Amino acid sequence: MAGDPSPDLGEVLRQLAQVVGQYEAECSFTDGHDRWSLYRAALDTPAALPLLFDAVSLEPDGPLASGVVGDVLERVPEDEREQWVQLLPPGVRDFSARRARELGVLASLEQGGMPSDAVGEIIDGWSDWLQLRAVRAASDKEVLHVVSQKGRTEAIRRAATEARQRR
Template identity: 70%
Template sequence: MVAEPSPALVELLRQLDRAAGRTETEASFADGHHRWSLYRAAMDTPGALPLLFEAVSLEPDGPLASGVVGDVLGRVPADERDRWVRILDPSVRAFSERRARELGVLESLRQGAVPADSVDDLIDGWSDWLQLRAVQAAADTAVLHVVSRKGRTKRIRQAAVEALRPPK
């Protein structure tokens, strides 16, 4: 069973609620589903990110905190990702650590900084999530050729083939 939110977290949730333009009742802060909904609204409110960071650092539900951080990582600059990952309890940190690394790979692919021969060596260690997004991010068609051959699923390989087709 997950512990109740601390008084400090409840105060942060009140502030976060106002910053995100919501009107939750304080009683709903005890429910993880309501906190998730509030956290999601805060993610879409750039000015609320500092409060969200503080709230997640106090979140007693590890998987909930991990889910929030996993979503936030794609919304913050690369140099802030490690800070967000470090607020998680080590027992729930692995997913967010991996997602932060994968986002870095996607940025490198967009910049054309990952040559196709490196992709050929690395792709087997990439998650399906990363392989599919690599198709959208790759600036180099040689990378798309690698994904079209070595993508883990038919869907991923087909997406790469489609991306290689000239626009109509």
């Protein structure tokens, strides 16, 4: 990013830094690495999420904003995920949109709401990340069997086989 952040972003960042216990003198808001550090601290501070939302909406560095949203999606309720995804510029939105959908799939697997035949039909479209997380999330042995047979990599298939044997 070249130049200073917008005045509105600067004010939001100052407020965010106060909420997470950082001080402006400790970081330069013009530096993306410092903003990333501030955003990471805000992720661990539930009271900071509204300010983090505002900061991400003003963040001029699309990949940086995308990284923050990717992390926040696992920390917010499912019904709030789309709001976070829509903060992102269209050019960097795809990853977070996919991650939000994948988290919905994981929730369904954890609740036993996705039968093994449905998993068998759609697993080829899942990312490696989702396939590995599905091994941990699924309690249904038949779902684990499908993943052990159709997982994309040997590591995924082996993890599913081992998880199935433990359950």
